[in-house]
Amino acid sequence: MKIVQSLRYFFEKRGFEVSSRLADKMGMRVTNVRLFFIYISFITLGFWFGIYLTLAFLLKLKDMVYTKRSSVFDL
Template identity: 70%
Template sequence: MSAVLQLKYFFEKYGFHVSSRLADKLGMRVTSVRLFFIYITFVTAGLWFGVYLTLAFWIRLKDLVRAKRTSVFDL
């Protein structure tokens, strides 16, 4: 069996067990817990992208407000 398939089976066997145990402890369905983890992954990735765009906008706005002048006669 190839190494990729062995790795896949390892994560399927032990990785999904975490969701199962958490769902049993919380009294929820396993699919709900897995969907929650998927949604949280997308939200956190999207959140940091939004922070990046906001900071880029602020820097651009700062550069537009504070124009760089090389001498006194540029006024």
């Protein structure tokens, strides 16, 4: 049981916040979105895991491009 909890903590800590952002946009709980990705990845043999990584990359890229600058001198 402890291994499962440590594995879950590892993936929640380094999960790129894709699930939480999607859950916020759709008004759902984060655990339901994560379970959806897990079940769909088993059914489709990892196709949704690729989509998950693509979304993580795009969200990270969006964060890097659209950073909020406090003043003109931060350029």
